[in-house]
Amino acid sequence: MRPIIEFCAGNAHFGTDKALKPLMDKYDIVEYGCLTNCGQCYLAPFALVNDEIVEAATAEELYHAILQKLKEIEEL
Numbered sequence: 133m134r135p136i137i138e139f140c141a142g143n144a145h146f147g148t149d150k151a152l153k154p155l156m157d158k159y160d161i162v163e164y165g166c167l168t169n170c171g172q173c174y175l176a177p178f179a180l181v182n183d184e185i186v187e188a189a190t191a192e193e194l195y196h197a198i199l200q201k202l203k204e205i206e207e208l
Contacts, residue, residue, distance in 0.1 A: 135160070136159075136160045136162060136180075137152075137155060137159050137161050137180070138161075138162045138164060138167060138179060139151075140164060140167040141164065142165070142166055143173045143178060146191055147177070147190075147191035148177050148178075148194065149191075150195065151179065151191050151194045154195065155198065172187065177189075177193075178194065179194065179198055182205060
């Protein structure tokens with residue numbers, strides 16, 4: 133089963149689209165208006181990968197953190 137990556141539109145002010153767009157062709161991406169992680173949403177770029185929070189200091193680092201999480205999932 134392919135992993136599901138969820139992004140919060142409210143978190144887009146961190147430039148999370150830079151992490152989202154390169155993943156769109158290979159993975160199932162869902163962007164919601166809200167993921168109900170409001171405190172997290174205002175602190176740093178984040179996404180949910182199979183319902184687990186992945187966060188980073190920048191959108192570019194988030195992209196790499198998501199790739200790392202996906203690699204971990206594939207190794208299971």
